[in-house]
Amino acid sequence: MEATTMLLLFALLAGQRGCTCTASVATGEGGFSVDFIHRDSARSPFRHPALSPHARALAAARRSLQGEVLGRSYSGASPAAAPVSAADGGVESKIITRSFEYLMYVNVGTPPTQLLAIADTGSDLVWVNCSSNGGGGGGDGPADADAGGNVVFQPSRSSTYSQVSCQSNACQALSQASCDADSECQYQYSYGDGSRTIGVLSTETFSFVDGGGKGQVRVPRVNFGCSTDSAGTFRSDGLVGLGAGPVSLVSQLGAATHIGRRFSYCLIPSYDANSSSTLNFGSRAVVSEPGAASTPLVPSDVDSYYTVALESVAVDGQEVATHDSRIIVDSGTTLTFLDPGLLEPLVTELERRIKLQRVQPPEQLLQLCYDVQGKSQTEDFGIPDVTLRFSGGAAVTLRPENTFSLLQEGTLCLVLVPVSESQPVSILGNIAQQNFHVGYDLDARTVTFAAADCTRSSASS
Structure with a gap:
């Protein structure tokens, strides 16, 4: 019951802090949509039915690392x-x-x-x-x-x-x-x-x-x-x-x-295991929600990757670090990997602002975890928004549910991690992209982000 309560609490905070708009797609000819099924959803044959939601989240973090x-x-x-x-x-x-x-x-x-x-x-x-x-x-x-x-x-x-x-x-x-x-x-x-x-x-x-x-x-x-x-x-x-x-x-x-080289998805939050995200092609991949922000694709080490330029990070609108970094936008990686020049000042600022009690991370996988055991459903964790600023003027504001995740009962951890010698490339992972309509356009050479209620979008598609 406590595990369910904590998930509901984080879901409630996500709804309070997130955009209330739905991920809109153009209707009519010129595009189509299919279900984008997370491996841990109820529709996936790979789901471990015996695992708790927190254990699934921890397993996903482990896969990324x-x-x-x-x-x-x-x-x-x-x-x-x-x-x-x-x-x-x-x-x-x-x-x-x-x-x-x-x-x-x-x-x-x-x-x-x-x-x-x-x-x-x-x-x-x-x-x-x-x-x-x-x-x-x-x-x-x-x-x-x-x-x-x-x-x-x-x-x-x-x-x-x-x-x-x-x-x-x-x-x-x-x-x-x-x-x-x-x-x-x-x-x-x-x-x-x-x-x-x-x-x-x-x-x-x-x-x-x-x-x-x-x-x-x-x-x-x-x-x-x-x-x-x-x-x-x-x-x-x-x-x-x-x-x-x-x-x-x-x-x-x-x-x-005639639909063009473009697609988009709207990733539902990981705690919603009974729904599927949506993968759109053609005209339905147009990201036109209020506040949509586009950034150009930049040359990549491998033709397959969708690489953009990340320039700075801010906490609650206050810039804390500036450092040019190429970052791959990828739905297949759970965590977000950032250059230490951006991540270290960001972590320092989060530690200063967040008043929760620090705890050891599960399996020593992540660097910043807090005790939220017994918190009521109406209590705000006090986690600030984090804004990523990309080239071309695009600013993407990550809500607490994009930067922190409950990896075990009562333990909330930062899901932004540093690149390293063994993993030297920055990646914007799928937790950071949840409740965003993300569009990739190879003809325009852009990636576009817009805050969205992806669960509502999935239900209406």
């Missing part, structure tokens, strides 16, 4: 994701990875096969399992043992399936992918933690159930990997790359349709 592999993959990446020859003749594209956080349903082929895929804003390739060895690489707990990787797409049963030649632009975009005897494009696509998928680059009709009530949206000739073997921790029926590179779903939708 498995940073040694993540850091190596970031620091070793090149602007073109340079290939490394694989022992079996494939091509390895060094793209970052981390434990996935969001999923989406896709329907592949004619007639369609429905698959539950990882949705990844940090990589490009779209791929699905085409054999029993094509996906599902193990799990991180009891509930994962039989979840994911169970549905196999059978190309022979689809009338719209075809393979891609080595001379195609899509094959060339995978950096020297190998050719078989029939000049078909064989690929190996590897991620920073050693996970990989191997298969045949193909085309197929993809269809999406439109959450806006418009039925199904069919997109023909989507380039995708028909995975015949994989290794690692995918635990899904495939992966949808939503990155900024040429073979991502976003880029392909822009090339094949």
Whole structure:
């Protein structure tokens, strides 16, 4: 009961401090929306039913801090994701990875096969399992043992399936992918933690159930990997790359349709486990809520990443640090990683302002935690807003629920952490993005943020 009370308290504070507007999307033709399912939501097969909400939050923080592999993959990446020859003749594209956080349903082929895929804003390739060895690489707990990787797409049963030649632009975009005897494009696509998928680059009709009530949206000739073997921790029926590179779903939708290369999402708070967030494409991805702020994309070390320039941070409107820093906006990372030049003065100011009792962090994972045991539902924790100021004049104000999280009963912790030698790149994680409508526009080369009530938006879509 106490755990439930604390979650309700933090939810109440979120509602009091947050914007009361809903995340609006344009209606009519030119766009569609799908469910964006968090791995810990009631709709996810990866949810651990025995874990408390606090334990799930702690597990998510733990996944983010498995940073040694993540850091190596970031620091070793090149602007073109340079290939490394694989022992079996494939091509390895060094793209970052981390434990996935969001999923989406896709329907592949004619007639369609429905698959539950990882949705990844940090990589490009779209791929699905085409054999029993094509996906599902193990799990991180009891509930994962039989979840994911169970549905196999059978190309022979689809009338719209075809393979891609080595001379195609899509094959060339995978950096020297190998050719078989029939000049078909064989690929190996590897991620920073050693996970990989191997298969045949193909085309197929993809269809999406439109959450806006418009039925199904069919997109023909989507380039995708028909995975015949994989290794690692995918635990899904495939992966949808939503990155900024040429073979991502976003880029392909822009090339094949009139909806443009843009998408958005509105992430519901993690304590709302019974709802799904919304992922929008095309006209529905326009972020037009009051106070929407856009910042330009800047050159990135890897084509897939959505990188922007963070210039300063402020607490309750008072600037506490100025330091130019490139930061990746990513839905697949839970925590937010900041340059110490920005984070250290921010933590000092938060410590000065917050009057709660300090406690040791769970598992020594985070640096700043407070005791909120027994606080009443009407008592404000006294946590100030934090504003991130980006290039182009964009200012994004994070509410307490974006910067602190209950990681165990009665323990509230700052979920902003420093970059380090093992994780040297700044990342704006998904807790910081909750209750924001976040839009990515590759045509305009911008990322746009607007405060929103994402639960109401999801319910009305």
